[in-house]
Structure formats: structure tokens, C-alpha cells
Amino acid sequence: MDGSIRKPSYRVKSEETVKVETPDKPTEIEIHPEDIPIEIIYQDRDIAVVNKPPGMMAHPVPSKTSGTLVNALLNALSDIQGVGGKLRPGIVHRLDKDTSGVMVVAKNDLAHQRLSKQFKDRKTRKVYIAIARGVIAKDEFDVDAPIGRHPVIRIKMTIRMDGRESFTHFKVLKRFGKIATLVLAFPKSGRTHQIRVHLKHIGHPIIGDDLYGKAGLDRIYGAERQMLHALKLGFFHPRTGRWMEFTAPIPEDFKKVIVNLYNLSG
Numbered sequence: 001m002d003g004s005i006r007k008p009s010y011r012v013k014s015e016e017t018v019k020v021e022t023p024d025k026p027t028e029i030e031i032h033p034e035d036i037p038i039e040i041i042y043q044d045r046d047i048a049v050v051n052k053p054p055g056m057m058a059h060p061v062p063s064k065t066s067g068t069l070v071n072a073l074l075n076a077l078s079d080i081q082g083v084g085g086k087l088r089p090g091i092v093h094r095l096d097k098d099t100s101g102v103m104v105v106a107k108n109d110l111a112h113q114r115l116s117k118q119f120k121d122r123k124t125r126k127v128y129i130a131i132a133r134g135v136i137a138k139d140e141f142d143v144d145a146p147i148g149r150h151p152v153i154r155i156k157m158t159i160r161m162d163g164r165e166s167f168t169h170f171k172v173l174k175r176f177g178k179i180a181t182l183v184l185a186f187p188k189s190g191r192t193h194q195i196r197v198h199l200k201h202i203g204h205p206i207i208g209d210d211l212y213g214k215a216g217l218d219r220i221y222g223a224e225r226q227m228l229h230a231l232k233l234g235f236f237h238p239r240t241g242r243w244m245e246f247t248a249p250i251p252e253d254f255k256k257v258i259v260n261l262y263n264l265s266g
Contacts, residue, residue, distance in 0.1 A: 029087060129250065143167070143170065144167045156212070
């Protein structure tokens with residue numbers, strides 16, 4: 001060929017030469033235990049339930065292999081090494097970096113398989129608390145809108161008709177004048193950024209959300225990250241089948257924003 005790049009559908013003609021370059025084999029990521037404080041709400045031989053702090057990634061990625069929840073868990077729980085894979089040992093679901101709250105971790109393959117299936121089959125119960133911009137008029141409402149990858153900004157998700165089915169039920173807890181609304185969110189599906197995208201979709205993005213909201217303006221309320229917290233998580237124990245439900249206390253930075261909004265709203 002003439003050195004140009006062709007589409008995969010291009011038909012090679014006679015006497016043309018095709019050059020194919022394959023990427024180098026990626027360097028294998030090594031994950032090490034780190035002495036990072038992590039609150040363990042509950043644990044037994046099969047599972048551990050933890051309260052993930054805000055600002056902590058759930059698991060390593062090629063660009064960041066330390067300071068994650070997995071690094072902390074490898075230090076705190078000696079029996080999760082390799083469970084569910086080398087990169088995400090023990091992880092069966094995740095929270096965004098700046099979302100705090102309750103997560104369950106598998107300590108063996110049986111627990112990992114059975115918990116993963118529960119999340120896939122929507123047999124878990126998830127309750128989040130969030131602070132949304134503006135006044136949400138309805139006391140209870142549903143957002144049933146499919147979510148897919150943003151066509152231009154790849155780190156974002158968006159509502160799109162060819163997206164995956166996504167459903168969230170919301171319940172208003174308190175309105176702070178015309179500034180903000182405190183809500184509970186009950187996601188039935190588990191799409192990436194689901195609650196954040198659904199609240200953005202109805203015109204009430206989460207306060208402090210730098211991807212879907214107006215984080216710069218929200219710092220006046222003391223919000224240094226998105227005000228979204230995984231409050232409760234319920235699931236069937238992977239070995240006994242007993243229903244279990246755990247709550248992660250609302251963190252101090254979240255409480256501070258609530259107090260600030262209360263004072264500002266008079």
C-alpha cells in the first residue's frame with residue numbers, strides 16, 4: 001500500500017502489501033498490600049462488608065496501582081488474594097472514586113460467584129443518599145431512562161435510546177429552600193454513574209459532581225466531591241442464604257454540607 005491507514009472493511013488488491021503492527025504486551029500490574037485504614041463493618045469466613053471512604057478508588061487500574069480499596073483490603077484481609085482475579089481480588093461491585101459508603105467483598109471463590117450473580121440478577125437492595133441541586137417538586141418519583149457511553153466525552157455516560165435499560169426510584173427527604181434537595185435513591189439496575197446521570201437528566205445534578213454538575217459553584221456549600229453516599233446494602237449471604245443488610249454512617253463531609261445548606265436556606 002501507499003502508507004495510508006485503511007478501514008477494516010477495505011479489500012486488498014493484487015500486488016498491494018499490508019503491514020500490521022501489534023502492540024507490545026502490556027506490563028503485568030503488580031498489586032501490593034498497603035497499610036491504609038479501612039472501616040470493616042462486618043466479616044466472616046466468606047465476606048467482608050466495608051465502608052469505603054470518599055476519594056478512594058475501588059480497585060487498581062494501569063495508571064494507579066496504589067492507594068485503592070483493594071490495596072487496603074489485601075493488608076486487612078489475608079484471605080482474598082486472587083479471589084475473582086489478580087486485578088480486582090474480592091471485588092464484586094464498585095463505587096465511584098468520590099462516592100462513599102457500604103460495599104461487600106468476597107473472601108473466596110464461592111462467595112465471589114454467588115454475590116456476583118445476585119448483583120447481576122438484581123437480587124440485592126441498594127439505597128443511596130444524595131444532595132441534588134435545586135428544588136425537586138415531587139416527594140417520590142421514578143427515572144426510567146436508558147444509559148450508554150457518551151459519544152464524544154468517553155469518560156461520561158449519558159441518556160441514549162440505544163443504551164442499557166436503567167431504572168431508579170427516588171424519595172425526597174428534605175428541601176433546603178430553593179438551593180438543594182436531599183434524596184434517597186433506590187437503583188434497580190446497576191449502570192455506571194446511574195444515579196448521577198438520572199439526576200442530571202431531570203435537571204438536578206448532584207452537588208459537587210465535577211462530571212455532571214457544577215462542582216466549582218458548589219464549593220460555596222462546602223462540597224469538595226459529589227454528595228453521593230451508599231447508605232445501605234442488602235443481599236443474601238452467599239453460603240447460608242440468609243438475608244443480610246448493612247448501613248454505612250453518613251461521612252462528616254456530607255454532614256457538613258447538609259448543615260451549611262440548612263443554615264443558608266434559613
